Amino acid sequence: MTASEERPERPEPEERPEPAATTPDERPVARPGGQPASHPDELLRIEGLRKTFPGVVALDNVDFDLRRGEVHVLLGENGAGKSTLIKMLSGAYRPDRGRILAEGREVRIDDAQAAERLGIATIYQEFNLVPDLTVAENIYLGRQPRRFGLVDHGRMRADAETLLRRVGVDVRPDAKVRELGIARLQMVEIAKALSLEARVLIMDEPTAVLTSEEVDKLFAIVRQLRADGVGIVFITHHLEEIAALGDRVTVLRDGRSIDQVPASTPEDRLVQLMVGRSIGQQYPRERPDAGEVLLSVRGLTRDGVFHDISFDVHAGEVVGLAGLVGAGRTEVARAVFGADPYDTGTVDVRGQRLARHDVPAAMGAGIGLVPEDRKGQGLVLDASVQDNLGLVTLRSATRSGLVDLKAQRTAAARIAKQLGVRMSGLGQHVRTLSGGNQQKVVIGKWLLADTRVLILDEPTRGIDVGAKVEIYQLINELTASGHAVLMISSDLPEVLGMSDRVLVMAQGRIAGELATEQATQDAVMALAVSTEASDEHPAPKNAEEGPRGH
Numbered sequence: 001m002t003a004s005e006e007r008p009e010r011p012e013p014e015e016r017p018e019p020a021a022t023t024p025d026e027r028p029v030a031r032p033g034g035q036p037a038s039h040p041d042e043l044l045r046i047e048g049l050r051k052t053f054p055g056v057v058a059l060d061n062v063d064f065d066l067r068r069g070e071v072h073v074l075l076g077e078n079g080a081g082k083s084t085l086i087k088m089l090s091g092a093y094r095p096d097r098g099r100i101l102a103e104g105r106e107v108r109i110d111d112a113q114a115a116e117r118l119g120i121a122t123i124y125q126e127f128n129l130v131p132d133l134t135v136a137e138n139i140y141l142g143r144q145p146r147r148f149g150l151v152d153h154g155r156m157r158a159d160a161e162t163l164l165r166r167v168g169v170d171v172r173p174d175a176k177v178r179e180l181g182i183a184r185l186q187m188v189e190i191a192k193a194l195s196l197e198a199r200v201l202i203m204d205e206p207t208a209v210l211t212s213e214e215v216d217k218l219f220a221i222v223r224q225l226r227a228d229g230v231g232i233v234f235i236t237h238h239l240e241e242i243a244a245l246g247d248r249v250t251v252l253r254d255g256r257s258i259d260q261v262p263a264s265t266p267e268d269r270l271v272q273l274m275v276g277r278s279i280g281q282q283y284p285r286e287r288p289d290a291g292e293v294l295l296s297v298r299g300l301t302r303d304g305v306f307h308d309i310s311f312d313v314h315a316g317e318v319v320g321l322a323g324l325v326g327a328g329r330t331e332v333a334r335a336v337f338g339a340d341p342y343d344t345g346t347v348d349v350r351g352q353r354l355a356r357h358d359v360p361a362a363m364g365a366g367i368g369l370v371p372e373d374r375k376g377q378g379l380v381l382d383a384s385v386q387d388n389l390g391l392v393t394l395r396s397a398t399r400s401g402l403v404d405l406k407a408q409r410t411a412a413a414r415i416a417k418q419l420g421v422r423m424s425g426l427g428q429h430v431r432t433l434s435g436g437n438q439q440k441v442v443i444g445k446w447l448l449a450d451t452r453v454l455i456l457d458e459p460t461r462g463i464d465v466g467a468k469v470e471i472y473q474l475i476n477e478l479t480a481s482g483h484a485v486l487m488i489s490s491d492l493p494e495v496l497g498m499s500d501r502v503l504v505m506a507q508g509r510i511a512g513e514l515a516t517e518q519a520t521q522d523a524v525m526a527l528a529v530s531t532e533a534s535d536e537h538p539a540p541k542n543a544e545e546g547p548r549g550h
Contacts (some may be wrong), residue, residue, distance in 0.1 A: 014438035041068040043200055043231040044089070045121075051084055053432070055424035057311030058084040060255045062098070062220035066200060066231040071222060073263060074235045075276055076252035077464040079422055080432030082235055082442040083087040087200050089233075090122040091115040111181050123189045123206060125462070126375075131178035136160035138177055139192045139269035141408050163191040168217050179217070180207040190221060201225060202233040207241060208462055219245055237464050239267045261264045275466040283497025284469065286476045287516075290500070292350070295367070295453045297336060300345035305331050309345065313484045318475060320499030324528045327505040329488045330372060335371040336486075338362040342497060349453060363392065368446030370439075372458035372488070378442040379430050386412040388441050392449040414454070415444045420470060436467030443474065454478060457488045472498055492521050506530045 033459045051059040059081045066072050075184055076082050087093045089100070091111040099106050109115050111306040115122070129138045136157045145159065160173040169187035170442060171180065181190065186206060193201055203222075205213050208411055222232060222245060234246060242249060246263030251273040258275055293312045302311040306328040311320045321329045334340040335345050338359040347354045349365040368481075371377040389412040410526050412426055419440040423433060439459065446454055454473075460468040474483055491497045495502055502514045504527035511527040 010494060031056075032483075038043050039065070039067050040064070040288055041070075043068055043102070045101040045104075046089075047099050047101070049085070049088065049100070049375065050090065051093060051095055055428075057255055059088075059095075059473055062252065062255070062257045063428060064250050064257060066233060068199075068229045068231055069328070070224050070247040071232045071234050071245050073246040073249040073250065073321065074233055075242070075270060075274060077248050077434070077466050078462075080252040080438035080464075081255040082252055082276070085123060085253075086204060086233065086235070089115065089120055089202060107344040111223075117194055119197065120202070121193035121196045121198035121200070122202040123186075123193060123511065125204050125208065129177045129183050129185060129188065132176065134174045134176060135164070135171055135180075135188055136173035136178055138188060139173075139195050143195075159195070163194050164188075166194060167191050167221055172388060181536055182368075183214045186210065186214075186218070189452070190218075200231050200233070202235075204235045205237065205462060206234075207238065217448075239270055239460065239465065242267075242270065251317070256336050274464065282465075282469070284472055285318070285475065285498050285500075286480065287500055288316040288480050289483060289488060290317045295336070295350040295486065296346075297332075298346045298348075300332065300335060300342055300347070302331065302335060302342040304508075306335075308503075309510055309514075311503055311510065313486050315482045315484055316454075316479045317500050318479060318485045318498055320495040320502040321486060321505065322492065322495045322502055322528065323505035323511075327528070328503050330457055332505070333488055334371065334455055334485065336362070337367055337370070337455060361507075363449070365449070365457065366452030368392070368451035368453070369455045370442050370446065370457060370459060373462065373495070374435075374438055374442050379438060381431040382429055384427045385416060385421065385423055385430055385433070385519055387439055388430050389415055389445050389448060392445045411448055415448050416441075418447075419444050419474065436463045436470070439463055439467070439471065440474075447478075451483070453484045453486065455488070456485045458490065459487065460489070460494065461489070495519075495524070496521065505526050 012494040042065055044064075044066040046062060049059050049062040049064075050057075062081065062085060064072075064085070074082050074085070084093060089109065089116050091109045094108075094110065100109060101107065107114075107118060109118065109120070130141065130244050133141070136153075136159075140156050145155045147150055147155070159494075164168045164171055164173065164187070169184055169191075171184050171188065177185065177188065186209070206218060206503060210218060215423065216491075222304055226232060229513075234241075236313065242263050248260060249263055249270065250260045251258045251270070253274060253276060261270075261273070292315050294315050295313040297312075298310045301307050304354050309332050311319070323329055337340045337359070338357055338361060340488060341357040347362075349367060350364075352365055354365055355361045375381060378420070380391070386409055388407040393408070393411070409426065416426065421433075421440050421444070422438050423437065433441070433482070441458075443454075443456075459475075460471055463471070466488065475487075478485060487495070487499065494518050499519070500516060502524060503522055504511050504514065504518045505530055511530045514523055
């Protein structure tokens with residue numbers, strides 16, 4: 001695998017004592033105006049919050065509260081308003097209407113400093129760390145301890161080391177942040193929040209890029225913080241984490257707070273609250289008969305990264321590519337697409353031999369790649385939906401140096417409608433779309449180019465369950481029309497549920513192939529941990545921690 005992950009074994013919900021009954025002395029007085037009474041341990045309350053952007057109502061009359069010593073899960077589809085809500089709590093946005101109360105007192109959170117003074121710390125999906133500064137400098141950025149007017153580097157390193165030990169990460173305080181992997185960056189962000197002595201900690205999908213061992217460490221830290229009285233707002237798309245860690249769940253849908261339920265609520269009920277309907281089968285794979293070989297890879301080798309990779313993908317087929325962190329899956333996909341070089345081997349599309357390290361040749365032959373980093377590599381975030389959908393077909397739509405904008409717009413409108421992209425219009429900036437809709441745009445640009453072989457690298461990471469099923473249905477439509485899909489995923493149930501065959505990589509090699517009837521989680525993991533790779537071909541250079549699977 002790349003620095004991606006496999007989903008963890010579903011943790012058992014921990015047993016927690018029932019909350020003590022409220023005594024008469026603790027009973028709070030009801031708020032004026034009919035608002036419900038606050039809890040004696042309430043840290044934060046949001047009442048009737050509304051936020052609009054041009055053409056979009058992001059939040060509409062949202063209510064939410066957080067208590068000391070609880071994990072309150074914020075659940076909703078991409079675009080439901082979760083990010084807007086936490087940005088208002090962190091001072092990035094101001095509400096148009098409604099109010100925020102901290103420990104019973106109405107407050108204004110105009111900027112990050114105001115949030116910090118209220119003891120609110122936020123850990124975003126995209127980390128707010130400066131790559132060229134050290135770990136200690138990032139933890140205390142803007143708050144460095146001083147002595148005689150100068151930064152006290154010794155004390156700063158010592159304090160940072162204490163915090164890093166507390167979160168259980170083995171990182172030197174003077175290490176540059178750019179040297180760290182994703183998991184360690186996550187822990188540095190948590191250490192930074194602890195340095196603020198936060199009473200409210202907001203965590204936006206903190207497990208999305210962690211291995212199972214790292215998830216266990218993170219959960220242990222969260223439980224300790226909860227025991228210390230910190231209130232935690234936890235955002236996740238992985239429903240199995242809710243019962244394992246949460247206390248209460250507030251569900252947002254279309255910018256509104258729909259319901260507040262216990263974390264023990266069954267997953268199918270949570271899904272129904274999120275999407276407003278039953279989504280049916282989680283992995284609705286339709287398996288048409290396989291046709292001709294569209295993609296043929298033989299002996300693909302890049303020294304120190306992957307070795308002797310050979311496989312075929314047929315028309316109408318989904319081939320899954322599974323393995324552990326660092327197995328080399330993404331590197332193989334990028335080499336097939338021409339984005340990365342390789343030393344030996346061949347790539348043929350419908351019998352046509354492709355030149356090495358030549359993306360235009362791969363695209364011309366009908367290969368498309370949806371990268372795992374959709375924001376960094378798959379989209380131009382500050383361009384419109386229309387412009388992003390037309391990226392691949394721009395050259396073919398150009399005549400005598402002029403782009404046929406009308407044809408591009410017509411095609412973009414057709415594909416956006418087909419994929420159900422939720423947007424205010426084709427001119428909306430892609431940056432402002434939800435994660436699921438961004439992914440639809442990335443896939444849509446390849447559909448416009450009539451791509452015959454589509455490589456999907458982590459196609460549903462960071463996407464809610466409703467949008468996932470829409471992506472799966474799109475995969476079915478592609479294969480039913482004779483296209484082929486090579487799907488890399490660290491979510492083992494997804495690989496097993498959507499693949500017709502599974503190739504398992506270990507240490508840069510294909511360790512085995514499993515047909516649908518043979519492909520179980522145990523069988524995949526047995527191959528993924530195999531150690532038959534030759535010593536003369538070491539494990540991939542980017543190998544990191546361990547596996548992550550359901």
